[in-house]
Each structure stands twice: as C-alpha cells, then as structure tokens.
Amino acid sequence: MNKWIQWMSSILGVMILGCQTSAMAQDTYPSRPITLINPWAAGSSTDIMARAVADQIYKQLGQSVVVVSRDGGSGVIGMTVLMQAPADGLTLAFTPMTPVTIQPHHLKDLKLSPETIQPVCGITENILGLSVRADSPFKTIADLIATGKTKSLSYGSPGPNSAPFLAVDDLARHQKLDLVHIPFKGDAASIQELLAGRLDFATSIAASTAAQVKAGNVRLLAVASERRHPGFADVPTLKELGIDVTQLSFAGLFAPRGTPPQILTKLDAACSVAVKSDPVKEAALKSNQILAYQSMPQWEQRVRDEFQKQGAAFRAAGGVRP
Incomplete structure (x- = not known):
C-alpha cells in the first residue's frame, strides 16, 4: 500500500510540475521570435498588412515577428502549414478567411476548418x-x-x-x-x-x-x-x-487550434493596439485597405458563421467535391 501511495504521489508530482512549467511558458510568452505566415503572394495587399501588423505586435510583445510567404492553393498551403504547427503561439497566419471557411467545402479531405484553426482577431475587410x-x-x-x-x-x-x-x-x-x-x-x-x-x-x-x-x-x-x-x-x-450577388471577405490573425487561452488573450490585445496604431492606419491608407478590428470572440463567431453559410451555399448549388 505504501509503495502504491508513493507511486501515485510521484505521478501527481510530475503532473503538477508539468502544469507549472506550462503556466510559466505561457507567462513568459513569447520566449522566441514569432513566425507570421502570409498564405498569399509576396507583395500582395495581404502581405503589406501582415508586415505592418507584425511590426506593431513586435512592439507590444517584445519579440520579433517574421513574415514568411507560403502561397499557393488559394491560401490552403500556408494555412495547412499553420494547422500542423505546434499550438504554442509562435506560429500564426494573417489571411482572408477563405482557406478556413470556403476551401474545406470544395476540397475533399482538407482538414482546415474552425475546428482545426483558431481565429485570433479580425483586422481588415476586403472589398x-x-x-x-x-x-x-x-x-x-x-x-x-x-x-x-x-x-x-x-x-x-x-x-x-x-x-x-x-x-x-x-x-x-x-x-x-x-x-x-x-x-x-x-x-x-x-x-x-x-x-x-x-x-x-x-x-x-x-x-x-x-x-x-x-x-x-x-x-x-x-x-x-x-x-x-x-x-x-x-x-x-x-x-x-439589381444583381443579387454578394461575397464577403474579412482578413485576420489565426493560430493552430489548441493554443492556450492566456496566449490568445495576449495576441488579441496586441492586435487591438496594432490596428489602432498610426503605422497600420497609414499602411491601410496607402494600400487602399479597410481596417475592421474584430475581437477574438467576434472574429471566431464570424468565421464559424461564414463556414456554415459557405457550406450551405455549396450544397444548394449542387456542389460535388473533386
């Protein structure tokens, strides 16, 4: 019995230590540079905004934010890289919501969805x-x-x-x-x-x-x-x-699903400050983009609603996945 109690105590000790280590890691976030994926072409309007926001997040969090382009597949390639990255807040993506809300309905076996990708904050509206x-x-x-x-x-x-x-x-x-x-x-x-x-x-x-x-x-x-x-x-x-055609497009930050809430809160707060900053406003003005900040709850709800809407539209049109 004593051995069993000692064994259980050891297991609990390891679990507590793991939780403490995880909490410490979140408290010190970000401990290393952040990678911000641009799933579209370098030099695009998405790329311009990603770099402007990255610079402001660096000023808020104190770690460099490196923008890398992983274009192709209408955003699918870069967002798949994000989905497969560790959920530690050190890999993010800035993109219109298309790869998460539209592409999964059209491409068979594509695992991108609001269940695998975590919306962090909305930044722009694309007309x-x-x-x-x-x-x-x-x-x-x-x-x-x-x-x-x-x-x-x-x-x-x-x-x-x-x-x-x-x-x-x-x-x-x-x-x-x-x-x-x-x-x-x-x-x-x-x-x-x-x-x-x-x-x-x-x-x-x-x-x-x-x-x-x-x-x-x-x-x-x-x-x-x-x-x-x-x-x-x-x-x-x-x-x-008089033409009944409307297609919405909003862009924002995303993280892998499972990213700790404390980290997401830090990122959302940094995003809010970034969108209000003069450099981001200037970048938006010069590139004719429209800033439209949405907090994490608002952004997540919009992404989920759009995912459902696009799925319904795809089925109503008699769409068949290739």
Whole structure:
C-alpha cells in the first residue's frame, strides 16, 4: 500500500510540475521570435498588412515577428502549414478567411476548418471588385454581362474557390454567362495579365487594383461586397445594380487550434493596439485597405458563421467535391 501511495504521489508530482512549467511558458510568452505566415503572394495587399501588423505586435510583445510567404492553393498551403504547427503561439497566419471557411467545402479531405484553426482577431475587410483595362469596350458591368451572354469571356482570379472567384462564379450562374476562368497565385499576376490584354476582366480585392485604377490603366466596374469601397465611392455594388450577388471577405490573425487561452488573450490585445496604431492606419491608407478590428470572440463567431453559410451555399448549388 505504501509503495502504491508513493507511486501515485510521484505521478501527481510530475503532473503538477508539468502544469507549472506550462503556466510559466505561457507567462513568459513569447520566449522566441514569432513566425507570421502570409498564405498569399509576396507583395500582395495581404502581405503589406501582415508586415505592418507584425511590426506593431513586435512592439507590444517584445519579440520579433517574421513574415514568411507560403502561397499557393488559394491560401490552403500556408494555412495547412499553420494547422500542423505546434499550438504554442509562435506560429500564426494573417489571411482572408477563405482557406478556413470556403476551401474545406470544395476540397475533399482538407482538414482546415474552425475546428482545426483558431481565429485570433479580425483586422481588415476586403472589398471585392471586377475590373477591366481602361481601353476595354466594357464601360459598365451591364456591358460585360450583355457580351458574356453571347460569347465566351476570359477572366483571372487569385485562385479556385477564392472569394473573388466565387463572386464571379455566382454572377455567371445568375446571369447565365459564358466565362473561362484562369486561376493565378494572387491578385498581382491576374492584373498583369489583364494589363497585357490577355484577359477580358479580372476579379480581385479592390485594393489590389487601386494603383492601376488611380493611374488610369484599369477601370473598376463594380464591387461584390455589401458596401462600396470608400476609396472608390463612385463604383456601385452589384446589389445596387439589381444583381443579387454578394461575397464577403474579412482578413485576420489565426493560430493552430489548441493554443492556450492566456496566449490568445495576449495576441488579441496586441492586435487591438496594432490596428489602432498610426503605422497600420497609414499602411491601410496607402494600400487602399479597410481596417475592421474584430475581437477574438467576434472574429471566431464570424468565421464559424461564414463556414456554415459557405457550406450551405455549396450544397444548394449542387456542389460535388473533386
């Protein structure tokens, strides 16, 4: 009996020591540099915001935050890396919620979901737009639709099942358009092809085309979000034009599911301060992005709601996973 009591005491001692060690690790977080994954192309609007936020998180937490690009698969590659990382708060990702809320419904055996990825905080709202070259015969979205009903049109997007792609996919289905989709790794590549005259139009985050729109090289025809982009207040939403197509896109920080609550609280607090900082506001202004901070509970609820909404839309459309 005494040996059994001694054995149990030893086990309890180890468990208590483990809990104390874990608590100490969380209290000293972050003890090492943080890796922030950008699952989209380097130089993209996501990349710009990730770097601005990373610098402010460094100032809040006292450890460097290194941004690395792991693009491909419409965000799936980078977010899969995040999902497989240790849940210690030292590997994060900044991305639109697409890889977590949309892609799992379209790709068989993809394990990304709100159950495997932890939303930390929301940072931006992405207004999605449809654009053409300045010399395009399409002066309005009505012109594009009219032509798309009579002949095939090509368009580029940042990848299959990305939010910009789904907006046009919905548009094509509702308006019975003949469109050929050409996927790219991020917005920049499709916009370059548009400028080169090899695409009839492109769908992307409106911020990604902003520089070319302001330079007079590209015309933004309409946006697929619930509101107009404040930087392009004269460009209508599809819904305002009587077209029942809306695709929301919000971006924020994510961590592996299972990250300790104390660490998540620290990160959310740092995120809140970062979004209010002048450098992040300036980065958003220069890159035509819209800041929209959401606390961890708000962000997690939005991601879960969008996951359910996208699943219902996929099933209603008779979608079948490849």
